[in-house]
Amino acid sequence: MTGSVRAGRTTAVRAALLGALLAGVLGGGAAFAVPAAADVTVTPAQAYRGDAAKLTFRVPDERAGAYTTRVELRLPESAPVAEVYPMSVPDWGPTTTTRPLNQPLGGIHHGAVTEVTSAIIWTRTAPPAAPGVAELVVSLGPMPDTEQLVFDVTQTYSDGTQVRWSTPPGSAAAAGTGPAPVVALLAPAAPPPAAPGAAPDAEDGTGATASDDVATDRFSDVLRVGLLIALLITAALAGAAIARRRQPEPAPDPEPAAPTPAATPAAASTTESATPTAPADPTAPAATTSDPSTTEPSTTEPEPEPAEATSAGSAPASGTPTRWRLRS
Numbered sequence: 001m002t003g004s005v006r007a008g009r010t011t012a013v014r015a016a017l018l019g020a021l022l023a024g025v026l027g028g029g030a031a032f033a034v035p036a037a038a039d040v041t042v043t044p045a046q047a048y049r050g051d052a053a054k055l056t057f058r059v060p061d062e063r064a065g066a067y068t069t070r071v072e073l074r075l076p077e078s079a080p081v082a083e084v085y086p087m088s089v090p091d092w093g094p095t096t097t098t099r100p101l102n103q104p105l106g107g108i109h110h111g112a113v114t115e116v117t118s119a120i121i122w123t124r125t126a127p128p129a130a131p132g133v134a135e136l137v138v139s140l141g142p143m144p145d146t147e148q149l150v151f152d153v154t155q156t157y158s159d160g161t162q163v164r165w166s167t168p169p170g171s172a173a174a175a176g177t178g179p180a181p182v183v184a185l186l187a188p189a190a191p192p193p194a195a196p197g198a199a200p201d202a203e204d205g206t207g208a209t210a211s212d213d214v215a216t217d218r219f220s221d222v223l224r225v226g227l228l229i230a231l232l233i234t235a236a237l238a239g240a241a242i243a244r245r246r247q248p249e250p251a252p253d254p255e256p257a258a259p260t261p262a263a264t265p266a267a268a269s270t271t272e273s274a275t276p277t278a279p280a281d282p283t284a285p286a287a288t289t290s291d292p293s294t295t296e297p298s299t300t301e302p303e304p305e306p307a308e309a310t311s312a313g314s315a316p317a318s319g320t321p322t323r324w325r326l327r328s
Contacts (some may be wrong), residue, residue, distance in 0.1 A: 016164075037061040040153050040165040043179035048186045052108055052141030054087075057181060061131035063157050068134055070156035076120045079144040082199050083118035084108040087137040092122045094136075127158075149183045 038060050047053040061067050075081060082105040086094035097119045104112040122136055143149075153165040166180045167173040 009259070014302075022140060039178055040045070040155070040181050042151065042183060045182070046184045046186055047143050048144045048187070048189055049145050050188050052139065053143060053183070054137065054139050057136045057138070057151075057153070058138065059134045059153070059155055061133070061157075063159070063161060066157040066159040066161065067131045068155055068159050069124045069126050071122045071134065071136060072119060072154040073121075073136070073138070074152040074154075075117060076152075076310060077118070079146045079149060080105065080116045081140045081144060081149075082113040082116060082142060083109065084120070084140040086120050086122070087139060089122070089134075089268055092136065093125050093126050095123075096120050097121070106142070109206055143185055146185055148185055151181045151183075274299065 040060075041058050043056050043058070044053070055123075057071075057073065059071050073187075075084065080101060084096070086096065096117050098115050099118040100115050101113070104114045105115045105116065119137065122134075124134075150168050155163045155165065157163075159307055163178065164176065165178040167177050169182055173179065259288055
């Protein structure tokens with residue numbers, strides 16, 4: 001009897017212990033449950049204030065027989081970001097809407113920004129081959145000086161269903177909504193610590209440190225080298241210009257002499273007729289050899305032979321020889 005009672009008590013204790021163990025395991029699993037795989041998420045989940053960031057929003061398809069056709073991302077109004085740029089993503093076309101600011105913000109590429117992006121809307125350009133996860137990328141900055149950025153995402157399916165992901169952390173989700181993607185903002189990164197044994201920069205009376213002096217000296221050295229190179233280039237160009245001016249110009253080629261014209265037949269005949277040889281007179285006596293002592297000198301005078309008849313009123317042709325005849 002006593003043994004059976006003890007056995008029943010032992011069984012009850014074992015059952016109680018087993019029930020407590022199971023309850024602890026289930027309770028612990030519920031306490032550390034991870035977000036569902038179908039939630040909209042953002043990576044990285046942390047960024048530094050004042051820096052730029054590149055965020056990727058993952059929007060999964062969780063409805064059977066439908067796919068996501070439109071995604072609207074709204075930025076928090078309480079923490080505006082000066083510059084927001086949706087990046088190019090295949091099969092998605094982004095558009096942006098803006099809103100004015102009461103006070104300008106300092107930007108990364110612009111000095112002062114008076115208008116910021118309030119929302120980005122991606123529209124799918126073609127149906128997907130199969131339902132999956134859309135990855136939409138945004139570059140933005142500088143990050144505002146706040147604890148976190150809570151984004152509001154509205155997902156639209158091809159069958160017209162809309163799901164809103166806008167519940168902040170620690171709040172109860174309303175019907176038809178899911179947790180909002182959140183990026184925690186950390187304090188600006190501190191400068192790296194100095195190397196062990198390195199002495200801190202000592203300031204002089206003007207507030208300048210030794211590192212400032214080193215930077216100034218390096219800039220001066222670079223400036224001197226640049227001026228020296230500029231002077232050398234200028235001197236080389238001037239020397240080349242002077243040498244080009246002193247070089248004598250080449251003499252022009254001599255013109256060929258004009259050819260001497262050949263004498264014409266008419267001119268040649270005129271030249272020959274200018275000095276004709278007088279023909280022998282057939283009536284003149286032949287010259288005889290006689291004794292000069294017995295021969296008397298002739299007293300006859302030469303009589304010019306009349307010239308050949310010419311045309312009336314014209315002079316004898318020039319160059320015509322005059323014939324002389326001796327009278328006996």
